[in-house]
Amino acid sequence: MTDPIKHFASRVSAHEMNRREFIGRSMAAGLTLAAATSLYGKSAMAQEPKRGGHLKLGLQGGSSTDVLDPAKSSSQFTFAMNRNWGDTLVESHPTSGLAVPALAESWEPNADASVWTFKIRKGVVFHDGADLTIDDVVKTLNRHTDEKSESGALGVLGSIKGIENNGGDLVLTLSEGNADLPLLLSDYHLVIQPGGGYDNPNAGIGTGPFKVDNFEAGVRATFVKNENDWRSDRGYVDSVEMIVMNDATARMAALSSGQVHFINRVDPKTVGLLKRAPNVDIQTTSGRGHYVFIMHCNTAPFDNNDLRLALKYAMDRETMVEKILGGYGKVGNDFPINETYALFPEGIEQRTYDADKAAFHFKKSGHDGSVLLRTSDVAFPGAVDAAVLYQESAKKAGINIEIKREPGDGYWSNVWNVQPFSTSYWGGRPTQDQMYSTAYLSTADWNDTRFLNTSFDKVLLEARAELDQNKRKEMYRDMALMVRDTGGLILPMFNDFVNATTNSVSGFVHDIGNDMSNGYVASRLWLNS
Amino acid sequence: MANPLAGVHAARHRLKESHPLTLLIVERLALSVLLLWAVSVLIFAGVEALPGDFAQTYLGQSATPQAIANIRADLGLDRPITTRYFEWLGGVVQGDFGNSWASGAPVSEQITKRLGNSLFLAFFAAAISVPLAVGLGMVAVHYRNRIPDRIINILSLAAISLPEFFIGYLLIVFFAVQLGVATFPSTVYDGMSWSERISAITLPTATLVLVVLAHMMRMTRAAIISVMSSAYMETAELKGLGAFKAIVKHAAPNAIAPIVNVVALNLAYLVVGVVVVEVVFVYPGMGQYMVDAVTVRDMPVVQACGLIFAAVYILLNMVADIVAIVANPRLRHPR
Numbered sequence: 001m002t003d004p005i006k007h008f009a010s011r012v013s014a015h016e017m018n019r020r021e022f023i024g025r026s027m028a029a030g031l032t033l034a035a036a037t038s039l040y041g042k043s044a045m046a047q048e049p050k051r052g053g054h055l056k057l058g059l060q061g062g063s064s065t066d067v068l069d070p071a072k073s074s075s076q077f078t079f080a081m082n083r084n085w086g087d088t089l090v091e092s093h094p095t096s097g098l099a100v101p102a103l104a105e106s107w108e109p110n111a112d113a114s115v116w117t118f119k120i121r122k123g124v125v126f127h128d129g130a131d132l133t134i135d136d137v138v139k140t141l142n143r144h145t146d147e148k149s150e151s152g153a154l155g156v157l158g159s160i161k162g163i164e165n166n167g168g169d170l171v172l173t174l175s176e177g178n179a180d181l182p183l184l185l186s187d188y189h190l191v192i193q194p195g196g197g198y199d200n201p202n203a204g205i206g207t208g209p210f211k212v213d214n215f216e217a218g219v220r221a222t223f224v225k226n227e228n229d230w231r232s233d234r235g236y237v238d239s240v241e242m243i244v245m246n247d248a249t250a251r252m253a254a255l256s257s258g259q260v261h262f263i264n265r266v267d268p269k270t271v272g273l274l275k276r277a278p279n280v281d282i283q284t285t286s287g288r289g290h291y292v293f294i295m296h297c298n299t300a301p302f303d304n305n306d307l308r309l310a311l312k313y314a315m316d317r318e319t320m321v322e323k324i325l326g327g328y329g330k331v332g333n334d335f336p337i338n339e340t341y342a343l344f345p346e347g348i349e350q351r352t353y354d355a356d357k358a359a360f361h362f363k364k365s366g367h368d369g370s371v372l373l374r375t376s377d378v379a380f381p382g383a384v385d386a387a388v389l390y391q392e393s394a395k396k397a398g399i400n401i402e403i404k405r406e407p408g409d410g411y412w413s414n415v416w417n418v419q420p421f422s423t424s425y426w427g428g429r430p431t432q433d434q435m436y437s438t439a440y441l442s443t444a445d446w447n448d449t450r451f452l453n454t455s456f457d458k459v460l461l462e463a464r465a466e467l468d469q470n471k472r473k474e475m476y477r478d479m480a481l482m483v484r485d486t487g488g489l490i491l492p493m494f495n496d497f498v499n500a501t502t503n504s505v506s507g508f509v510h511d512i513g514n515d516m517s518n519g520y521v522a523s524r525l526w527l528n529s
Numbered sequence: 530m531a532n533p534l535a536g537v538h539a540a541r542h543r544l545k546e547s548h549p550l551t552l553l554i555v556e557r558l559a560l561s562v563l564l565l566w567a568v569s570v571l572i573f574a575g576v577e578a579l580p581g582d583f584a585q586t587y588l589g590q591s592a593t594p595q596a597i598a599n600i601r602a603d604l605g606l607d608r609p610i611t612t613r614y615f616e617w618l619g620g621v622v623q624g625d626f627g628n629s630w631a632s633g634a635p636v637s638e639q640i641t642k643r644l645g646n647s648l649f650l651a652f653f654a655a656a657i658s659v660p661l662a663v664g665l666g667m668v669a670v671h672y673r674n675r676i677p678d679r680i681i682n683i684l685s686l687a688a689i690s691l692p693e694f695f696i697g698y699l700l701i702v703f704f705a706v707q708l709g710v711a712t713f714p715s716t717v718y719d720g721m722s723w724s725e726r727i728s729a730i731t732l733p734t735a736t737l738v739l740v741v742l743a744h745m746m747r748m749t750r751a752a753i754i755s756v757m758s759s760a761y762m763e764t765a766e767l768k769g770l771g772a773f774k775a776i777v778k779h780a781a782p783n784a785i786a787p788i789v790n791v792v793a794l795n796l797a798y799l800v801v802g803v804v805v806v807e808v809v810f811v812y813p814g815m816g817q818y819m820v821d822a823v824t825v826r827d828m829p830v831v832q833a834c835g836l837i838f839a840a841v842y843i844l845l846n847m848v849a850d851i852v853a854i855v856a857n858p859r860l861r862h863p864r
Contacts, residue, residue, distance in 0.1 A: 058714070058811075063821040064639070065587070065631030065830075074588065150600050155593040202633075217632060218821055219813040220716055243716055246817075247808045249698055254714055254811075257706040413580050445594075 047506055053527035055237040055505070058251045058260040059516075062244030064218030069201035070191035071144055071151035076264060076515065077244055079188055081221050083519035084240060085127070086191030086206030089118060089137065089170075090182045092430060094511035094518065097342050099182035103132065103192055103207065104170070113177035113465050118170040124230045126194050127211045134165045139196025141172075144189065153189035156434070177465025179472065180431040187430070188519060209235025209523040218244055223522070236507070236526035256280055261505045262525065264516050266498040268326030268381075274500060283499040284328050285510040285517075286340055288428020288435075291324070291380040291495060292332075293373070293390065295488035296450040299420040305486055306365035312351060312490050313358035314394035320492040323389060324382040328498050332491035335480040336439070340512040341432050343469065345477035348484065358397035370400035374415050378408040379423040386492075387423060417448045424448065430513070432476050433464050440483060449488030456482045504528050550854065554847075561843045565836055569621075572835040573614050576826055582606055583630050583826045604630055617832065627829040629822075636833045639818070644837065646717060647814040650730055651799035654737035659792055662742050666749025666788075667776055670757065685743035697736045697809040704732060714811035733810040737803060741795040748791040752784035759783075786853035793849035801838040 061076025070082045089104040104118040124132040141163045144151040162173030172181065194205055204212035207230065210223035223240040243260065245251045251263040252270065256277040266274060266282065274280055295302035295311065302308060317331040330338065333351055337344060375387040384405060391401045406415050406422075415422050429435040438444060441460060442452045456479060463475035483489060497515040501508055505525045511518035544552045584600035601607050620627050626636040665685070669678045688696065705713035715729045756762060757780055765775040804816025815834060822830035 063824065064643075064813075064818045065629070065821050065825050065827055067632050072587075147595075148599055148603075150588075150596050150603070152588060152596070154596045158593075214719070216718060216813070218817065220718060243714060243811065245714065245811050247811070250701075250714060250809055250811055253698075253701045253706055257709060257713060259705075259713055 049236045049507055049526045050528065051236050051238075051526065053237050054239045054241065055262075055522060055525060055527065056241045056243065056260040057522060058243050058245040058254045058263045060246055060248070060251065060263075060265040062218055062242075062246065066217045067202050068204040068212065068215060069197070070189050070193070071149070071153070071197075071201060073189055074152055077221075077242065079514075080264075080516050080519045080521060081215075081242060082188065082191055083208070084210040084223050084242075084522050085204050085208040085212050086193070087208050088186050088188070088190050089120075089192065090185045092183060092186050092513045092518070094509050094513065097340060097430075097512055099186065102186075103137070104182075104185070107182055109179070109181070109467065111467075113179045113181070113467055114174045116172045116174070116181050117166070118172070120168070120170060121230065124207050125228050126207055127205045127226060128194065130194055132192065132207055134168050134170060136194055136196060137170050137192055138163055138165050139198060140190065140192045141170075141196075143196045143198055143201075151189055153187045156184050156187050176461070178433070179465060179467050180433050183430045184434070186513075188514075210240055213239070220244060234520070234523040237522075240522045242522070255500055255502060258502055258504075260502075261527070262499065262501045262508075262521060264497075264499050266500050268324075268328050268498060271326055271328065271498060279502050279504070281501050281503055281508075283501055283508050283510070284496045285499075285515075286330060286338070286512055287495060287497045287515070288338065288340055288512070289495050289497075290332055290336060290338075290426050290428075290491050291320075291383070291386065291493050292336075292424050292426060293490040293492070294422060294424050294449050295490070296420040297486075297488040298450040298452060301365070301367045301371070302420055302488060304365045304367065306361045307367050307371075308488060309485075310358045310360075310362035310365060310397070310399060311371070311394070313354045313361065314397045314399050315390060315490055315492050316353040316393040317351075317492045318353070319389060319393070320386060324386045325493055325495055328496040329493045330496075332493050333484060334487070334489055334491050335483040336426060336435050336489065336491060337432050337476070337480060338494050340428075341435075343432060343473040343476050345473065345480045348477070348480060351484070353393060355393075355397040358394070358399060362397065362399050370402045371421065372402045372404060373421050373423070374404045374406050374419050375423040376406045376408050376411045376415070378411045379416070380425040380495075383423045390492075417446065428514075432479075433460070436460050436479060436483075437464075440479075440487070451483065451487045451489075453482060453486070501525070550851070553854070554851065557847050557850075561840075561847070564843060565839055568835060568839040569618070569832060570614075572832055573610075573617075573828070576823070576828055576831055577610055579823075579826060581826065583828070587631060587825045587827075617829065621832075621836075626833045629830050630827045631822075631825060631830075636829050639830075640815075640833055640837070643813060643815045643818045646812070647800055647803075647816070649717075649726070650733060650737070650803070650812065650814060651796070653727075653730060653734045654741070654799050655796055657734065658738040658741050658795070659745065661738070662745035662792075663749050663788065665742075666746045666753065667773075667781070669746070669750045670753045670776060670780075671773060673754065681746065685746050688739040689743035693736060693740045693803075694805050694809050696739055697732070697806055700732050700735060701809075716811050716813065718813075730812070733803075733806050733812055736806055736810075737799060740806075741799065745788070745791050745795055749784070749788050752787045753780045756780040756784045782856055785856040789849045789852045789856075790846075793845040797842045797845045800841050 059077050059080060063075055066075055066078050070086060073079055073082055087103050089102060090099050091102045093100050103121050103124060105121045107116055107118045109116050120134050120137055126132060143149065144153050145157045145160055159174045159176060159178060160172055161175050164171045174181065191206055204215065209226055209229050211226050213222040213224050215221045221242045225235055225238050229235055245254060248265065248267045252274050254260045255263045256274065258279060271282060275282055295308055297303060312334055321327065321329045321331055333348060373387055375383050377383050387403045391403055394401045416424050426439065429438060437460065439446050439448060440451050440456065441447065442454065442457050459475050459479055463472050466472045466475065499516060504527060506528055507525045509517045509524050511520065517524055541552065583604065584597040584606060588596055605613065617627060628634060629636055629639065665681050669681045672678045701713055704711035711732050712728045713732060715733050717726050717729050753776060762775060762779060765779050803814065804820055807814045807817045819831065819834035822834065
């Protein structure tokens with residue numbers, strides 16, 4: 001091992017560097033990708049997890065309207081809380097994003113990926129002592145999809161037409177082929193509950209690493225270790241306490257005074273100050289969420305592709321990441337997918353700020369006068385600042401952007417998806433298919449760029465049922481190029497998830513799935529002493 | 530025919546002669562009920578006017594048209610606004626505030642806990658700040674325009690000039706982060722011992738005391754000074770009463786009306802207006818509870834919170850008026 005790589009490896013062991021940083025820097029120092037990946041694994045595993053102790057988390061996003069019912073989970077707090085007591089059939093791999101078995105042991109699609117058979121794990125016991133059965137699984141999925149469902153996962157599961165018990169196996173029949181079905185079942189709403197949760201959806205009885213001890217909505221939740229957990233590689237502490245802390249400064253104070261071991265949603269503006277605290281480690285993870293400027297492709301003047309290209313070239317992405325995200329993010333390339341997605345299309349040239357090209361396309365578009373951009377800080381943190389930065393960089397290309405600041409209350413109903421040019425935010429989706437289906441399919445409710453492209457729609461539906469990964473990857477590359485070069489999306493940046501831990505805990509996994517180690521933070525952390 | 534109301538008028542007149550205070554309280558209580566009803570109408574209309582209903586805001590970005598329709602049908606949100614209002618009113622008249630739409634649990638059960646927390650914090654803040662403010666006000670009058678008066682004024686004005694969240698942050702930085710002597714966060718929960726609770730609320734109580742102190746202290750000082758310049762205070766001084774004794778015996782009873790009014794306003798603030806302090810210190814009180822409910826348009830909870838807040842204001846103002854009248858007989862017989 002050469003010296004710099006050794007140094008990087010020791011930083012991984014000390015949790016000062018995440019996988020992406022380590023592999024990137026090691027490759028720069030001359031290591032191959034495969035070697036870097038395996039070396040990262042060894043360094044990260046170098047520490048043996050310690051068991052026992054009381055883990056405290058200070059979390060943003062809780063509210064006194066929260067409930068234990070996973071179908072109604074919509075806040076950051078309930079997302080992480082339900083991960084403690086419940087399990088889904090499938091999980092996503094922390095670094096590759098691929099489907100990995102959980103309560104489903106294995107699965108098999110038919111030839112056109114429209115019928116899927118899942119083998120359910122044996123010997124798993126619920127917190128109340130009952131065995132997990134195929135019946136519980138079928139009823140849970142029924143509760144999330146039946147005609148009375150109030151579940152947040154209803155939209156994800158829309159294509160499921162049949163849920164059956166076939167000799168102890170779960171058989172799902174879809175209205176059309178979907179190669180990504182297992183990943184859809186990793187949705188955090190789909191926690192398997194005894195009897196499907198029909199009797200008491202708020203019981204908090206599941207198969208997870210911790211049992212619910214006490215839950216006071218909007219205040220705190222406490223958990224004790226589930227001694228009968230079916231997995232031994234999680235749930236290291238004896239008890240967990242999650243405290244709702246909606247104030248960013250309160251979270252920082254609680255962490256730096258050692259009152260909690262972990263906080264989420266560190267403000268990029270003050271992360272520099274938090275870093276100075278000697279007992280704190282900042283944990284950043286690349287995410288799929290992105291801050292966007294969206295134009296309606298069917299509304300003048302944005303119905304002209306040259307004007308759209310001009311506005312895309314007028315965006316200074318590097319400055320956005322630096323000023324708006326405090327450096328905690330990655331530049332975007334005007335399609336909503338980044339390398340954290342499986343089958344990420346490689347080799348697409350990065351679009352950069354180019355005043356000459358912007359001026360060229362602007363002139364070619366024949367548009368005269370200024371362009372009106374609507375924004376508000378509820379679109380994403382710093383959206384108004386971002387609009388002003390954009391105005392400056394566009395001005396240098398001779399494009400005059402007029403900014404209209406809209407009221408925050410009602411922004412999502414009156415401006416977003418209504419006005420032709422505005423700022424917005426998208427959280428990621430588990431798969432490329434879902435991201436494109438949600439916002440770029442011609443018929444999608446949330447097609448907020450009015451991207452109406454029949455050949456795109458056709459490739460999207462074909463790719464969904466395509467089981468050959470190479471062909472599928474090629475299709476996703478075509479789709480990315482269509483959105484990038486003809487769509488109404490200006491995507492300057494993907495934001496990182498910024499969390500922080502004290503140095504008295506270890507085991508934080510940089511999971512690309514979602515914030516807070518994909519919600520599994522409490523079951524993955526352990527106390528050092 | 531005699532006016533049927535004439536009898537009522539006569540009775541009212543007789544009561545006014547014999548028990549003026551009782552009449553006042555009865556009239557005020559009747560008016561309060563009317564006021565509370567008006568408040569409930571305003572809140573109901575206000576929440577209805579906000580963009581988005583419960584089903585939309587509660588499901589957020591994961592909302593699908595079918596899930597929204599299911600929630601609306603479940604809660605009866607598809608019915609006309611007047612029907613829903615009178616149904617709710619019917620329940621309240623019988624003492625049933627209904628169930629929270631979000632959690633499905635009875636509102637009264639949840640509110641009892643939150644209101645208890647709010648009153649707990651407000652009680653300690655008031656128990657410290659009211660005697661302290663009145664005492665400091667008297668001391669300031671005694672040393673009027675001298676060093677102690679100046680120091681009291683400068684410090685209390687400095688405290689009131691800083692926003693409450695900033696005072697909170699300062700206390701957290703010094704006492705929780707740097708010195709590590711105070712408890713933070715101030716979350717209180719079931720199963721906490723009495724001493725743990727007291728220790729948890731130390732910092733928020735200190736913040737609230739600093740925030741409300743100046744207002745009450747300044748009013749005490751101003752009211753007493755205005756009384757001090759009156760003729761009977763000169764008499765007291767001439768008959769040889771000591772200065773402090775003159776303030777306590779003669780000036781304070783006459784100055785009590787304005788002081789009690791300010792105290793009542795500050796007490797009401799301590800119960801219903803401290804949501805910022807609750808958020809900064811992570812304290813589970815009524816303020817945060819109501820804000821959460823408004824965010825998702827959880828009508829039964831918003832209504833119950835609004836009524837309690839209004840009742841606190843009405844009640845404290847009524848008590849202030851009664852105390853003022855009891856202290857000053859002249860107010861009982863307005864000309």
